[in-house]
Amino acid sequence: MAFGARILKTGMAVTLALYLSVLFQFSSPVGAGIAAIFALQPSIYRSWRYFLDQIQTSTIGAVVALLGGMLLSNEPIAVGLVCILVLMLSMKMNRADTVGLTLVTVISVMEASGQWEFALTRFLLTLVGIFSAFIINIAVFPPKPREQYIQQIENVFNSLSLLLRTAVSHEMKESVFRDEKNALAGSIKALADKYNLFEEEQKKLRRAKYSQSRQLVVYKTLLESLQKGYGVLDAIDRHYFQAERSEETDALFDRHLEKLIKYHELVLLKFEDKLKPGGSELEPWVNDNDSFLESAIRGYDPEKTGQLRLSVVATAIFEYGYQLERLDKVAERMNRPAGEDKE
Template identity: 45%
Template sequence: MTIGARVLKTGVAVALAIFVSGLFHFPSPIIAAVAAIFTIQPSIYRSWKQVLDQVQSNVLGAIIALASVQVLGSTPISVGLVCIAVILLNIKLKMESAIGLTLVTVVAVMEANSEGWDYALGRFLMVMAGMGCAFFVNVLLFPPRPKKQFIDQIREAYGQLSLLLRTAISNEIKEQVHKEEKDRLNGTLRKLDERYSLFEEERSVRPENKHERARQLLLSKQMIKALRKGEDLLDAIEEHYFSAPGAEEWSLRFDERLEELTKYHEQILLKSEGKLKNSAQIEPEEGREGLFVSELTHYVSANPDGHKRLIFVATALFEYAYQLRRLDKLVNQIEERKEH
């Protein structure tokens, strides 16, 4: 088990919030610590947006809580009604992520109002202190690097997909191992979608970086799409290939195509990382692909109903190849722009 950066930063933020609470002589560090936990986010942009939403929501929540105490008192029923009102208000303002901490502020302020306004204000300041500590830690300690993390996960997903595709036709891997690897691939692709969202949210500091960032986003999206098409090919093989009559006599040719495409995929990723020579010719020969299409078409035409399952597999294979070629062109265009 490894300790991720976010886990470590949460612990540091909590410790810092407790320390700051001691410096300001807050009566209890618990509220500041809870605020720090709610504010830690996986990216700097999200952390900043979370702070903005939390400040607005907590200020509104504190005002509503103070006003409600004067009108309704601080009975359990009144606290519950105010919490409902604050939740609805946050939903209306599209600040759902701030609901949890705002409710903590509301309950703390309403509970403390019996001690006086100064005491209630102190509770509110505890929340602000915890949020500030979390944002400070998130920016300065292991700042999130969504682009690097995205590339690392692309490589991880490719490794899992490559293993499964290269052994799909030969059916060499044990069923349990295959299932575990497939589940890992699905999990990695889900994480990639989340990572892409974080990468997409990051804002360029300098205006001149906007075009480069747009190109990188386009490239990243195509990288995910190529992996998804590889996963679709894997699903097509599992669903149709082994049920297709005559599949055995085509196993070598399909296997060769899969080996060729997975190698092509790897070389594209190496090129995107600047690890491949400019003179390297990595695109599969169209002549071999054309011959494969011609032979398969002739074979299927003899018995269209009996051999249509092979068409499903071949269609997924050609789509995977097409998306890889699109990815290759994007990488080439970005590299050419860098040179100019």
């Protein structure tokens, strides 16, 4: 069972919410604990946005629920109708991510059947829970998505490297290969979600610094390189072994994949500034990639079984190599002083 910072912070947020509820002498502090669970977010920026958005939607939900309770009582059909109305309002306001906790507030308030003191207490409990989660998120192990992203890049590359090195040689058990490939797909999806988080933060900033914009380009290029590598794995899995091929073909594909993996590894080291000057030259890798594609499609014969499939795999490998060339150029620019790169 995995135990991480998010699990710890969730428990601490619930604890703080319950203690604050007792301190303010609320009769039933459970609502604050529920709100704290919903409100914990993966970044400080999202915590702040969620805090503001949730206050808006919870206020609207509490008011509508209070009116609904006064006019319609707390019959189940009335509660359902009010929930539908609040849900529609939240969607109209583009606050879909806050609807869960907002509906909890609505149901709690309608339980009072129009008693505004009780409704106010329920609303304040929700705010206490949101506030507790926000405070814990910024005070205890604050999220460091950029450091986590780089670490995830390294871990995903290690998994990708292993699978690409054994894909053509077919040395890994098929069941193990599929499991590892599915796990890799999930890891790349998690990376893409984290990149979207960075992009969201930068778009919301009124004036993003040039260094932040450049860093975002780096993150995107790193992600795209891994995605292209996974595309090679997928192409091999779908097409390579269904094609008629010789030992020389296997050797050609296997050898070039090994070169690209090595190239990918060197470029990642270049990002970390661990290579000696001139330790990774771009031009030889470019020539190798072009030569591979020419060799792979040379003598293409549509009459042979699965030749088109081999072309699909060769194209995926070439695109992976081309993406690594782009990554290498970005690494070169990153190693220059910012003033030299800015136009």
